Amino acid sequence: MIVWLSISSASILVRLSNAPGSICAFWRLFFTVLIILPFWFKRGCKLDSFSAISGLFLGLHFIFWMESLFLIPVLVSTVLVVTYPFYNLIFDRLFFHEKIFLRQIICLITGFVCVLMYFNPFFNKDLNPIGLILALLGGFFASVYFTIGRFVRKIMGVDLIIYAFSSYTSGLIVALIYNLVYRVDLFNYTLSTYLYLVLMAIIPMLGGHTLMNYLLKYVKTSSVTAIALGEPVGAGLLAYFILSETVDLYKIILSSIIIFTLIMIAYDEIRGNL
Numbered sequence: 287m288i289v290w291l292s293i294s295s296a297s298i299l300v301r302l303s304n305a306p307g308s309i310c311a312f313w314r315l316f317f318t319v320l321i322i323l324p325f326w327f328k329r330g331c332k333l334d335s336f337s338a339i340s341g342l343f344l345g346l347h348f349i350f351w352m353e354s355l356f357l358i359p360v361l362v363s364t365v366l367v368v369t370y371p372f373y374n375l376i377f378d379r380l381f382f383h384e385k386i387f388l389r390q391i392i393c394l395i396t397g398f399v400c401v402l403m404y405f406n407p408f409f410n411k412d413l414n415p416i417g418l419i420l421a422l423l424g425g426f427f428a429s430v431y432f433t434i435g436r437f438v439r440k441i442m443g444v445d446l447i448i449y450a451f452s453s454y455t456s457g458l459i460v461a462l463i464y465n466l467v468y469r470v471d472l473f474n475y476t477l478s479t480y481l482y483l484v485l486m487a488i489i490p491m492l493g494g495h496t497l498m499n500y501l502l503k504y505v506k507t508s509s510v511t512a513i514a515l516g517e518p519v520g521a522g523l524l525a526y527f528i529l530s531e532t533v534d535l536y537k538i539i540l541s542s543i544i545i546f547t548l549i550m551i552a553y554d555e556i557r558g559n560l
Contacts, residue, residue: 292493294520296486297360298528300352303482307352308470310486311345312461317487319454322496326451334444334452340434341453343427345460351424357417359533360525362404364518365541366421371515371548372397373429381433390551397547400540409536432498439503446500515548 300310351367372394378384404410404418435453438444465472518541525531533541 292490292497293517294524296490296494296517297355297364297521298524299482299486299490300355301360301525301529303475303479303486305475305479305483306470307354307356308349308461308465308468309472309475310352310483311348312458312465312472313480313483314348314486314491315345315454315458315461317484318491318496319451319458321487321492322447322451322454325447329445329447329451332445332448333455334438334442334448336434336438336442337444337449337452338456340431340438340449341456341458342460343431343434344453345457345464347424347427347431348457349424349461349464350420350427354417354420354424357414358421359531359537360529361518361522361531361533361541362413362537363417363421364521365544366401366404366418367425367428368515368517368548369397369401369422369425369544370429370432371551373426374433375551377429377433381437393547393550397544397551400543400547403540404537443503446496446503450496515545515552518545 300307303310305313347367351363354363354367375386375390375394379386401422404413405415431453435449438449439446462472464470522533522541
């Protein structure tokens, strides 16, 4: 519940900040690193190289997804970005040799077909294809981030704080380089914008990502990432009430089918752990 409520607020905070997505990614990670810095000092200022590699993909995940939020509706963006259990299902099989159930394969295919339907111009003439691609890439990068995170936390047994600081710092560097390359202004924003950027670090980052990283040591990657399946529902409702953003019935139906397939995949993952 805490993770769901935390991550559901992320997209709304990004939109309310009125800052470019890449800037939101940079400052969200910057403030998060700043918050956990004292705890990292207590761990002896250690860094982990594998954790840093996972952070590279975290930075890309934030940049691509947050950019998509300004191009397509919040509901569609969050549905596409939480498809990472699809990828994690495959990664868990390839790298951790875990069983995949027949129903999961059916749901995987069904889910991806529905994702492709978002690109159908006959029904979705109002959706920016660049925004759709960015959200999908954001989901893929998130899956790589969580897969490496599981290996680091469970197999290597790296401490949560060391993992979080190493990965968040490398993600921060990625966001910094991206903004410098594209010459995006890092500093000239309003006080209210910085307030929302700080809230991103406190609520969805610490209450969402960090708590999920803690769980990676104990359960499958796809089971942990499945917690995020409620994000589109929470984010969509918040977008409706706070941003007055609505979507048509076609998008709601597609989103519902995708979320259902993800839920069924998560159900079988949990059942497989029993």
